[in-house]
Amino acid sequence: NAGVMQNPRHLVRRRGQEARLRCSPMKGHSHVYWYRQLPEEGLKFMVYLQKENIIDESGMPKERFSAEFPKEGPSILRIQQVVRGDSAAYFCASSPTATVYSNQPQHFGDGTRLSIL
Amino acid sequence: KQEVTQIPAALSVPEGENLVLNCSFTDSAIYNLQWFRQDPGKGLTSLLLIQSSQREQTSGRLNASLDKSSGRSTLYIAASQPGDSATYLCAATPQGGSEKLVFGKGTKLTVNP
Numbered sequence: 001n002a003g004v005m006q007n008p009r010h011l012v013r014r015r016g017q018e019a020r021l022r023c024s025p026m027k028g029h030s031h032v033y034w035y036r037q038l039p040e041e042g043l044k045f046m047v048y049l050q051k052e053n054i055i056d057e058s059g060m061p062k063e064r065f066s067a068e069f070p071k072e073g074p075s076i077l078r079i080q081q082v083v084r085g086d087s088a089a090y091f092c093a094s095s096p097t098a099t100v101y102s103n104q105p106q107h108f109g110d111g112t113r114l115s116i117l
Numbered sequence: 118k119q120e121v122t123q124i125p126a127a128l129s130v131p132e133g134e135n136l137v138l139n140c141s142f143t144d145s146a147i148y149n150l151q152w153f154r155q156d157p158g159k160g161l162t163s164l165l166l167i168q169s170s171q172r173e174q175t176s177g178r179l180n181a182s183l184d185k186s187s188g189r190s191t192l193y194i195a196a197s198q199p200g201d202s203a204t205y206l207c208a209a210t211p212q213g214g215s216e217k218l219v220f221g222k223g224t225k226l227t228v229n230p
Binding site: 004006031033035040041042043044045048055056058059091093098099103104105106107108109110111 | 208
């Protein structure tokens with residue numbers, strides 16, 4: 001079974017451009033989570049999505065950031081008009097059900113390293 | 118607001134040594150506490166998940182304990198090996214219907230041959 005697939009692994013953008021990060025969850029998983037890891041910082045929760053729905057976006061910056069998980073295709077984290085402070089590793093995780101009810105761990109991808117020039 | 122702290126930030130030990138990694142959290146209202154391993158340039162691998170009603174979990178040479186009342190968890194690694202070198206992260210799932218994990222900054226472990 002393939003794990004959580006994220007692409008691209010590395011992404012370089014200039015200030016003001018758009019960044020699109022993709023996450024394909026594990027087969028059979030309908031719950032997706034995005035986290036950001038800034039240099040020398042721990043992972044911070046950004047957003048939790050189920051198919052076609054945003055469940056919790058309390059960790060997402062109010063401007064420039066958006067996420068979706070369509071009925072077909074991968075989950076997308078979109079960052080508009082990127083700034084240097086957006087440089088970080090962005091991780092996606094997935095689970096088959098809500099983890100607090102099943103006590104199943106979230107399964108993580110290898111991340112996308114975003115660099116802003 | 119839940120905060121998770123890991124001490125020490127880095128640890129270097131000789132091969133074969135038993136060691137303990139520490140994790141503390143500020144709010145005892147959690148669903149579970151998880152330990153992950155992160156290798157350089159890689160994602161996180163789940164090691165152990167302790168439910169709030171449990172005291173410990175074991176997998177091979179790893180044993181994780183949970184003391185909710187004191188807000189502490191430990192990860193015990195027996196007979197450490199160079200392949201155990203990685204960053205170890207603990208994360209708490211706060212109660213309140215949230216699915217988010219709250220992570221510590223990790224302990225970077227180096228096991229020297």
